[in-house]
Amino acid sequence: xxxxxxxxxxxxxxxxxxxxxxxxxxxxxxxxxxxxxxxxxxxxxxxxxxxxxxxxxxxxxxxxxxxxxxxxxxxxxxxxxxxxxxxxxxxxxxxxxxxxxxxxxxxxxxxxxxxxxxxxxxxxxxxxxxxxxxxxxxxxxxxxxxxxxxxxxxxxxxxxxxxxxxxxxxxxxxxxxxxxxxxxxxxxxxxxxxxxxxxxxxxxxxxxxxxxxxxxxxxxxxxxxxxxxxxxxxxxxxxxxxxxxxxxxxxxxxxxxxxxxxxxxxxxxxxxxxxxxxxxxxxxxxxxxxxxxx
Numbered sequence: 001x002x003x004x005x006x007x008x009x010x011x012x013x014x015x016x017x018x019x020x021x022x023x024x025x026x027x028x029x030x031x032x033x034x035x036x037x038x039x040x041x042x043x044x045x046x047x048x049x050x051x052x053x054x055x056x057x058x059x060x061x062x063x064x065x066x067x068x069x070x071x072x073x074x075x076x077x078x079x080x081x082x083x084x085x086x087x088x089x090x091x092x093x094x095x096x097x098x099x100x101x102x103x104x105x106x107x108x109x110x111x112x113x114x115x116x117x118x119x120x121x122x123x124x125x126x127x128x129x130x131x132x133x134x135x136x137x138x139x140x141x142x143x144x145x146x147x148x149x150x151x152x153x154x155x156x157x158x159x160x161x162x163x164x165x166x167x168x169x170x171x172x173x174x175x176x177x178x179x180x181x182x183x184x185x186x187x188x189x190x191x192x193x194x195x196x197x198x199x200x201x202x203x204x205x206x207x208x209x210x211x212x213x214x215x216x217x218x219x220x221x222x223x224x225x226x227x228x229x230x231x232x233x234x235x236x237x238x239x240x241x242x243x244x245x246x247x248x249x250x251x252x253x254x255x256x257x258x259x260x261x262x263x264x265x266x267x268x269x270x271x272x273x274x275x276x277x278x279x280x281x282x283x284x285x286x287x288x289x290x291x292x293x294x
Contacts, residue, residue, distance in 0.1 A: 051291060052080075052271070052290060052292070053079060053081065053291070053294065054079075054081040054082065054083050054291055054292065054294070055070075055079040055081065055083065055294075056083050057070060057083060057084060058070020058071045058074050058082055058083075059074040059076075059079060062077070063137065063141060063144075064105065064136065064137035064141050064144055065098060065105065065137075066085060066096045066097055066105070066133075066146075066147075067096075067133055067134060067141075067144045067146070067147060068144070068145075068147050068151065069144050071152065071155050071156060071159065071161065072159070074161070075159040075161060079161075080162055081161070081162045081163075081164060082156065082162070082164070083164040083165075083166065083293055084096050084152060084163065084166065085097060085098040086149050086165060086167055086168060086176075086180060087100065087120045087121070087168050087169065087172070087176075088120075088121060088172075088173040088176055088179070089120065089124055089125040089127075090122055090123055090124050091124045091125055091126075092179075093124075093125035094148060094149035094179060094180065095125065095128055095146055095147070095148055096146065096148070096149055096152045097120055097146050097168075099120075100120055100121075100168070100172065101117055102119075102120060102123065102128070102131060102146075103118045104136070105133055106131035106132060106133045106136070107132045107135065107136075108123075108131055121172055121173065125148065129145060131145070131146060132144070132145075133145055133146045149180070149183050150186075153183075153184070153187040153189055154187070157187075157188070162197070162198040162199065163198065163199050164200045164202060164222070164271070165180070165199070165200070165201050165202070166201075166202050166203060166224070167180060167201065167202075167203040167208055167212075168203075170203060170205045171205065177208055177215065178211075180201065180212070181212065181215050181216045181219070185216075190216065195218045195219055195220065199220065200219075200220045200222050200241060201219055201220070201221050201222070202221065202222035202224055202243060203222075203223070203224060204223075204224040204225055206235065209222070209238060210238045213238035213239070213263060214238070217263065220240040220241070221238065221241070222239060222240065222271065223235055223241070223242050223243065224243050224273075225242075225243075225244055225245075226244035226245065226248035226249075227242065229252075229253060232256055232257060232260055232268075233260060236261065236262050236268055237263060240262035240264055240266065240269060241262075241269045241270065241271055241290075242257050242269075243270065243273065243293070244270070244272060244273075245272070245273060245274040246272040246273065246274060246275050246284055249270075249272060249289070254287065254289070258270075258288070269290040269291065270289045270290055271289065271291030271292070271293050272284055272287075272289045272293065273292075273293035273294070275292065275294050
């Protein structure tokens with residue numbers, strides 16, 4: 001997903017942090033506690049206690065994106081929901097990285113100078129594991145690695161966090177939908193507690209989202225983008241969320257989304273992203289979205 005930094009005035013947003021939810025409450029069941037990353041005075045959207053704040057690629061303003069350090073930075077700041085991107089290595093391992101090349105967020109150009117354009121899918125998992133995915137962000141993150149999806153899921157479970165997982169560029173990785181589902185199942189992420197309140201799988205690729213729903217209908221899914229109103233009813237058969245850029249939001253479009261129910265019987269949700277620097281999180285939430293990815 002595209003990223004644009006969001007500056008939130010300290011007085012404007014008060015995060016009620018994860019510490020407000022005890023570990024016993026987290027274990028008690030998905031419907032027995034609410035999401036707690038909220039803004040003071042936030043309106044609740046349909047089917048939610050309050051608008052969620054989702055840490056985009058982890059707390060990527062404080063640590064290198066899509067790394068375990070970014071997961072931990074989100075955890076320290078009380079952010080329960082984390083968004084990430086998954087792709088596949090040359091030898092079939094699922095890795096967490098946003099760009100379809102390794103050039104921007106690793107030192108691949110130095111370690112493998114003759115491998116341009118440094119596409120993720122052209123490198124084995126062992127080669128990717130050699131790369132420094134932190135120094136570009138700051139010296140103190142030197143040596144941070146591109147995590148596998150398995151390692152990422154383990155860290156989220158350790159922290160008691162939840163995941164909005166984007167399948168990135170699935171057209172490059174045939175069969176990745178089924179592979180992601182297998183990995184989630186192997187790591188314990190398809191049990192009742194995870195699928196009801198701790199996991200959403202999304203993509204810009206509508207057939208990809210449909211494939212996830214058909215293979216594992218218990219998983220909540222989301223379509224990235226702002227489909228035409230006339231297509232929404234069809235998408236609601238296999239998607240629980242429609243997640244657009246904030247610039248695509250309109251009261252008419254939101255109303256059309258919220259009139260529909262997804263495959264799990266709940267009103268469709270909207271998680272907005274690509275929030276402009278001069279737009280406050282509070283103003284976005286006041287428009288009635290269920291989540292802000294920032």
